[in-house]
Amino acid sequence: MHENNAVREAYARHLLERYSGWLSRVDAVDQEEIEAVAREIDEVLATEDGMRHKELLKKISELRDKVSEMMWMSEHMKILHDLSHIFAKTFEEDKILWKAFELVSRVMRADAFFIAFFDEGDSEIRIPISIDNGINYGPITVPYGQAMISKVIExxxxxxxxxMKDEPSEPEMIRWGSPEIDTNTCIFVPLMLGNQIKGVISAxxxxxxxxxxxxxxxxxIIGFQVASAIETARLYERMYQMSxxxxxTGLxxxxxxxxxxxxxLGExxxxxALIxxxxxxxxxxxxxxxxxxxxxLIRRIAEAMKAVAGRENTAYRYAGDEFMLLCPKATMKEAEEKVRAIRxxxxxxxxxxxxxxxxxxxxxxxxxxxDDSDTADGLKRAADEALYRSKRRGKNCTTVYATG
Structure with a gap:
């Protein structure tokens, strides 16, 4: 009897040392390890002592869960901060999407990941980024009305x-993923911006x-930030192009x-030729x-410039009623023919x-x-000088700089 007590006391001291080790790294304690110790306690310790140790194990398990949750939430908040910081600095859609994938991967498994976009009335869903096992298979499109993406949008x-047992059996409900290595857990979340659905994000x-x-x-939350960032990037692009x-005139x-x-001139x-x-x-x-x-009158001249420019040349309204036409690879004769076509x-x-x-x-x-200048500024000055000569000659005429 005395020997049994000594064994139980030694085992209890061993447990306390084990608990101490766990508490120093509680977030890394495996739940299966806790359950294995609980089974040992049933075999070694008396009922009363065993109950106290099991209560302690329960508290360690709860502490482990809370610490893990707090660490996850801390990383979660850091990711949202990082996303906001990144999205505030970039207006490039590809960078926004890739960063979203990288940051999601920090807090959850993302063996496969995609972001899809959809505008109401479209017949297709656009998927600019579709990653499986680290490889981006995008951009791709899928018909609207098919697959899980459409279901989430609807x-x-x-x-x-x-x-896999939870997966719907209907063909139109198949999930997105590589046909070679299928995924077993999938989350499909609608990308919402206010009351508007913009697409789907999936891990x-x-x-x-x-x-x-x-x-x-x-x-x-990440989906909302991505949708907001993409809308801002597209607005910036439209404003940039409008500038x-x-x-x-639309020129x-x-x-x-x-x-x-x-x-x-650099390429x-x-x-x-510059007209x-x-x-x-x-x-x-x-x-x-x-x-x-x-x-x-200005619009009519712009129409003439557009009609004559074609695909190879570009027309510009430079200022007021002054226009430019850039003609790459054009001979002087071809440039003069362009002017005749405009007239x-x-x-x-x-x-x-x-x-x-x-x-x-x-x-x-x-x-x-x-021929007339080997710089952009020099070429413009040469054309401007030729135009000035046309004005001095009585207007409604064409002057070639080299012969003017």
């Missing part, structure tokens, strides 16, 4: 498949029962001209018929105001890279 409800794992309710909530477009503007000219080893064109009658039209008629268009489409037919005359200057 219902605006999260779908959580915890195991998937090869393991069963890989996710908890907290993971659903995390994906909802290079003339509102009145590219002077910012676009300088950007494109610098890029063109092209072949000649580039600079200016209306001869804007002030007269404004004075006699009003500025609305002057705006119509022909304007002659066939005069301005009609108050029962008056107003002919549209233009003065033109042409310069060519690299």
């Amino acid at each position: 219902t605006r409800q999260t779908i959580h498949i915890r195991t 998937q794992s090869y393991r069963e029962f890989a996710y908890k309710k907290e993971h659903e909530e995390l994906l909802k 290079f477009q003339d509102e009145l 590219a503007n002077y910012r676009a001209f300088h950007r494109d000219l610098e890029k063109l 092209e080893s072949s000649p580039v 600079m064109l200016d209306s001869d009658s804007l002030k007269l039209v404004n004075d006699h018929f009003g500025h609305h008629a002057g705006d119509e 022909d268009f304007l002659r066939m489409h005069p301005l009609l105001q108050d029962n008056c037919c107003i002919p549209i005359a233009v003065s033109v200057g042409i310069a060519r890279f690299p």
Whole structure:
């Protein structure tokens, strides 16, 4: 009897040492290890002592769960902070989507992951990022009405498949994933922005029962941040593109001209012709018929520029009634033919105001890279000088810089 007591006391001291070790790393304690110790206690300790130890084991298990939850929440909050910081600094959609995947992977298994976008009325769902086992298979599209994505978009409800046994059997309900390695746990969360559904975000794992309710909530928050960031990025892109477009005519503007000219001369080893064109009658039209008629004159010249430019050339409204036409690889003869085509268009489409037919005359200057200048600024100055000579010669004519 005395020997048995000594064994139990030694085992109890061993348990206390074990508990102490656990408490120093409670977040890493395995639940199965706790359950194994509980079974040992039933075999070694008396009922009363065993109950006290089991109560202690229960408290250690609860502490482990709380610490794990707090650590997960801490990482969760750090991810949301990191996302906000990253999204505030970038307007590139690809970077936003990839960062979302990287940060989600920090707090939950994401063996497969995708973000899909859908606009009401579309027949297809766009999936710019679709990752399986570290490989991005996007961008791809799927028809709207098929697969789990459409179901989430229609219902605006999260779908959580915890195991293959839970997966619906209908063909249209198949989940997204690689046909080679199938996922066993999947969360599909609607991307909501206010009351609008923007798409679906999904994390998937090869393991069963890989996710908890907290993971659903995390994906909802991340999904909202992604949707907001993408909307901001697209708005920024539209505004950026608008900053290079003339509102009145729809042509590219002077910012676009300088950007494109610098890029063109940096890339092209072949000649580039620059046509600079200016209306001869804007002030007269404004004075006699009003500025609305002057705006119509500017739009008519823009129509002529668009009609003649074609795919190879780019037309710009540079300022007021001054226009540019960039013609890569064009000979001087081809540039002069472009000007004749512009004049022909304007002659066939005069301005009609108050029962008056107003002919549209233009003065033109042409310069060519690299013959007249080997820099962007020099080429523009050469064309401007040629245009000035056309004005001095009586307007409604064309001057080539090299021969002017």
